[in-house]
Amino acid sequence: MGTHGETRPDALGRRYDEVRSYTERLAAKLSPEDQTVQSMPDTSPTKWHRAHVTWFFETFALAPAERDFAPYQDDYWFLFNSYYEAVGPRHARPMRGVISRPGADEVGRYRAVVDKRMREALADEEALAKTAGIVEIGLHHEQQHQELLLMDIKHVLSLNPLRPVYDGVRPPRGAPGGVGWKEYEGGLVEIGHEGDGFAFDNELPRHRQWLEPYRLADRLVTNGEWQEFMADGGYRRPELWLSDGWAHVTGEGRRGPLYWTEVDGTWYEHTLHGTFPVDPDLPVCHVSHYEANAYASWAGKRLPTEAEWEHAASLEPVGPANLADTESFHPHAASGPDGSLRQLFGDCWEWTTSAYLPYPGFRAAEGAIGEYNGKFMSGQMVLRGGCALTPPGHARASYRNFFPAGARWPMTGVRLADGGAS
Ligand SMILES: [Fe+2]
Numbered sequence: 493m494g495t496h497g498e499t500r501p502d503a504l505g506r507r508y509d510e511v512r513s514y515t516e517r518l519a520a521k522l523s524p525e526d527q528t529v530q531s532m533p534d535t536s537p538t539k540w541h542r543a544h545v546t547w548f549f550e551t552f553a554l555a556p557a558e559r560d561f562a563p564y565q566d567d568y569w570f571l572f573n574s575y576y577e578a579v580g581p582r583h584a585r586p587m588r589g590v591i592s593r594p595g596a597d598e599v600g601r602y603r604a605v606v607d608k609r610m611r612e613a614l615a616d617e618e619a620l621a622k623t624a625g626i627v628e629i630g631l632h633h634e635q636q637h638q639e640l641l642l643m644d645i646k647h648v649l650s651l652n653p654l655r656p657v658y659d660g661v662r663p664p665r666g667a668p669g670g671v672g673w674k675e676y677e678g679g680l681v682e683i684g685h686e687g688d689g690f691a692f693d694n695e696l697p698r699h700r701q702w703l704e705p706y707r708l709a710d711r712l713v714t715n716g717e718w719q720e721f722m723a724d725g726g727y728r729r730p731e732l733w734l735s736d737g738w739a740h741v742t743g744e745g746r747r748g749p750l751y752w753t754e755v756d757g758t759w760y761e762h763t764l765h766g767t768f769p770v771d772p773d774l775p776v777c778h779v780s781h782y783e784a785n786a787y788a789s790w791a792g793k794r795l796p797t798e799a800e801w802e803h804a805a806s807l808e809p810v811g812p813a814n815l816a817d818t819e820s821f822h823p824h825a826a827s828g829p830d831g832s833l834r835q836l837f838g839d840c841w842e843w844t845t846s847a848y849l850p851y852p853g854f855r856a857a858e859g860a861i862g863e864y865n866g867k868f869m870s871g872q873m874v875l876r877g878g879c880a881l882t883p884p885g886h887a888r889a890s891y892r893n894f895f896p897a898g899a900r901w902p903m904t905g906v907r908l909a910d911g912g913a914s
Pocket of ligand 1: 544574633637
């Protein structure tokens with residue numbers, strides 16, 4: 493369900509090896525026991541991610557490409573199907589943590605067998621003609637799961653009283669300074685993917701949107717600013733909150749972002765590279781849409797719409813971004829030239845006020861792969877940009893990430909907007 497650029501066998505084969513081996517490098521930092529834990533219904537065990545992305549290639553690329561196709565294990569189709577109704581029944585998502593067998597090593601063998609068969613299919617012109625498009629989707633799908641693997645293991649390790657370290661280096665010290673604002677005239681603009689590069693179906697078709705004049709903050713909200721919101725009763729003032737958000741925040745007794753803990757009056761933050769006192773210069777992360785919205789109300793601003801965000805991002809030069817390849821696995825303080833929109837394609841996913849809906853003229857693909865994006869267009873909010881857990885090459889201006897408004901375990905942050913469509 494996407495458009496794709498590179499279908500030459502050598503280029504696709506090389507990308508296949510790169511993406512597949514990166515998953516294994518991320519998982520290699522974890523023991524088999526780490527890889528088995530499911531810490532809540534939304535998260536999946538590392539081992540499950542490794543097997544599921546392999547099942548995706550087996551189901552959608554090998555099955556149509558191989559003349560005498562047989563599944564590696566019949567049971568794996570039940571265990572590692574995520575949500576594809578058209579492919580058949582599947583193991584319940586909240587129960588993925590009970591799959592102690594196959595073990596992490598056996599999942600490694602499954603990956604190796606599928607990789608061997610995939611390399612043969614990628615070298616066979618006839619097979620490649622049938623599968624190049626779906627292989628490209630499979631690679632982008634695996635990159636999505638690389639980010640999920642990191643998001644999920646962060647949650648798993650956060651619940652261990654020993655607070656084990658995954659990996660990564662502490663973000664460099666920074667002084668982000670005050671917020672600057674960039675002005676946009678708005679008017680009739682176009683958003684949605686354009687060009688030959690890969691895009692998921694939900695980024696299409698490109699279409700027109702009307703924007704009133706608006707302004708965007710040139711950096712993300714910092715931890716220091718978030719602490720001012722907390723100190724001013726941000727979590728105790730219902731007038732700042734959406735009704736559903738207030739129910740969330742009071743029901744769960746929240747006092748701060750996910751992964752923040754107060755000890756003797758000091759707030760600490762759990763990260764993938766350890767637990768440290770909250771650094772006021774770093775962007776706040778792991779806040780829900782509800783929290784982001786309440787903060788914006790407190791600040792007398794609002795969140796951007798996804799069309800505003802994309803229009804502004806499409807005008808910015810693509811510079812270096814803090815994605816997973818910096819190996820901080822945590823947002824950095826804003827830096828970069830004045831007058832640019834900083835932290836766009838990395839650091840934290842940015843909540844928008846836009847509900848995740850089909851673009852005008854959206855069509856899901858025929859068959860099971862049509863279930864990839866379209867069927868989730870209900871009850872979720874769009875996030876834009878990318879984060880410090882996003883693999884390089886997986887962030888672009890038209891990319892539409894989406895989560896329910898209460899989700900906090902993705903690496904989510906806040907960019908404020910003002911003016912226009914308030
Ligand atoms: Fe998936």
